[in-house]
Amino acid sequence: xxxxxxxxxxxxxxxxxxxxxxxxxxxxxxxxxxxxxxxxxxxxxxxxxxxxxxxxxxxxxxxxxxxxxxxxxxxxxxxxxxxxxxxxxxxxxxxxxxxxxxxxxxxxxxxxxxxxxxxxxxxxxxxxxxxxxxxxxxxxxxxxxxxxxxxxxxxxxxxxxxxxxxxxxxxxxxxxxxxxxxxxxxxxxxxxxxxxxxxxxxxxxxxxxxxxxxxxxxxxxxxxxxxxxxxxxxxxxxxxxxxxxxxxxxxxxxxxxxxxxxxxxxxxxxxxxxxxxxxxxxxxxxxxxxxxxxxxxxxx
Numbered sequence: 001x002x003x004x005x006x007x008x009x010x011x012x013x014x015x016x017x018x019x020x021x022x023x024x025x026x027x028x029x030x031x032x033x034x035x036x037x038x039x040x041x042x043x044x045x046x047x048x049x050x051x052x053x054x055x056x057x058x059x060x061x062x063x064x065x066x067x068x069x070x071x072x073x074x075x076x077x078x079x080x081x082x083x084x085x086x087x088x089x090x091x092x093x094x095x096x097x098x099x100x101x102x103x104x105x106x107x108x109x110x111x112x113x114x115x116x117x118x119x120x121x122x123x124x125x126x127x128x129x130x131x132x133x134x135x136x137x138x139x140x141x142x143x144x145x146x147x148x149x150x151x152x153x154x155x156x157x158x159x160x161x162x163x164x165x166x167x168x169x170x171x172x173x174x175x176x177x178x179x180x181x182x183x184x185x186x187x188x189x190x191x192x193x194x195x196x197x198x199x200x201x202x203x204x205x206x207x208x209x210x211x212x213x214x215x216x217x218x219x220x221x222x223x224x225x226x227x228x229x230x231x232x233x234x235x236x237x238x239x240x241x242x243x244x245x246x247x248x249x250x251x252x253x254x255x256x257x258x259x260x261x262x263x264x265x266x267x268x269x270x271x272x273x274x275x276x277x278x279x280x281x282x283x284x285x286x287x288x289x290x291x292x293x294x295x296x297x298x299x300x
Contacts, residue, residue, distance in 0.1 A: 001200060002027060004051035004093075006034050006084075007058030011152040012098060015189035016057055023197055027051065034058070036080035037072065046087035053094040053196060056084055063102070063124045064259040070123040078130035085138035094141045094199055094208075096192060101148035101180065101216075103129045106263020111220075113269045114146075114212050122260035132212065141208060143199060145192065145215040145273075148266045149226075152185035153295050158223070159288070162230045166245040176224035176250035180266030181217040184287040191215055195277045211276065214268035217284030224250045229285060230292075238292050 001024030007013035008028045020026045027049050034045055036058045046054065060066065060076040081097065088095040102125035103118045120126045135142050151157040159182075165172055195213075202208040221229070227248050234241050253262065273279050 001025070001052045002050060003196075004029070004046065004049050004054045006036065006054070006056045010057055010059075010061075011150055011155040011157065011185040012188050013057035014154065015152065015185045016055060016192060019186075019189035019193040020055065020196070023193060024052070036076040039075065039080040039083040042080060042083040043087045043090075046084070046091055046093070050091065051093050052200065053096060054084060054088050055096040055192065055196070056081065057098060059098065060124070060127065063122065066123040066127065067259040070127065073123055073127040074130060077124075077127035078134055081131035082134035082138065085135045085140045085142065088142070089138055089140035094143070094196070094203065095135060096143045096196055097131065097135055097145070098188075099132050099144055099146045100125065100128045101146060101266040101268055102263065103132070103146065104263055104265075106178075106265040108265055111267035111269040112214070112265075114214060114272055121263060124260060140210075141203065142210045143195060144212045145188070145195075146212070146268060147183050147188055147214075148216045148268055149180045149182045150185055150188065151182055151291070153291055158182070158226065159230060159291070162227050163234070163241060166231055166234075166243045167241075169245055171247045171249060172227065172245055173249045173251045173255070174224040174227045175253050175256050176222045177252050178262055178264050178266065179220055179222050181220050181268070182226050182284045182288060183215075183217040183281075184291050186291070187217065187281055187287055188215060191273075191277075191279045191281065194279060195273075198277055211272075213273040213276065214270050215273055215279070216268045216270065216281060217287055218281045219283050219285070220267050221284065224248060229288060233285075233289055233292055237289060238295065241295070
């Protein structure tokens with residue numbers, strides 16, 4: 001199998017580059033050869049590499065900046081995705097793509113299922129929804145995974161921000177009325193590899209079905225709960241990661257205004273991915289512990 005991986009320098013992409021290796025040849029093009037800000041270049045890339053599967057982990061993810069750069073966010077998250085989907089169809093390749101809980105407005109009182117009505121609150125969510133719709137309209141074989149609250153041992157994310165601020169400040173104030181599931185990028189990558197392997201077998205047997213699935217850490221918490229768990233686990237597991245913080249105050253979203261509105265409910269029902277692929281994502285607390293164990297000698 002030949003797998004074309006985009007976005008390999010990102011949180012999920014870096015993990016995918018490792019998780020996909022047992023499946024075959026993983027092609028990781030240089031940035032100048034694979035720039036989603038230039039959608040017109042992608043068809044040639046797919047034609048040249050001739051992949052069995054395209055795994056698109058590249059995205060515009062600056063949620064707040066997207067409010068003032070919506071055209072760029074749409075070019076990367078929707079127009080480029082449409083080009084990849086069209087190229088995948090021409091090449092007979094399977095497209096694996098990642099989307100977000102931000103396609104929902106967060107008003108549902110329960111966890112969202114895949115066919116719940118979408119209503120993005122911000123420009124980033126609108127651009128990701130447009131990417132989903134472009135893939136569905138292309139007619140290519142595809143798997144779309146919506147995920148949420150992604151973190152890793154590298155990059156820019158909530159975990160590393162808390163570790164940095166926790167070493168600098170005595171008190172932190174963290175939003176407590178937004179709920180979801182922290183999701184370790186490693187778990188997304190491993191689950192993607194399992195799903196891709198099954199999808200390739202299904203295609204070979206002639207009974208593959210394209211689909212949209214929710215994929216997130218098991219359980220749920222608030223950002224405040226996530227922060228408290230980070231500090232509790234660091235003190236228990238990683239005393240080398242010095243902490244100064246003594247208190248984490250719970251605040252409402254209204255006390256921490258941001259350019260982009262966030263959904264209050266980001267919980268994603270994962271029964272569909274379990275039924276189709278047998279994937280059960282680990283509890284978010286357990287995954288956090290494993291990630292902290294792998295942070296190395298300190299924060300990155």
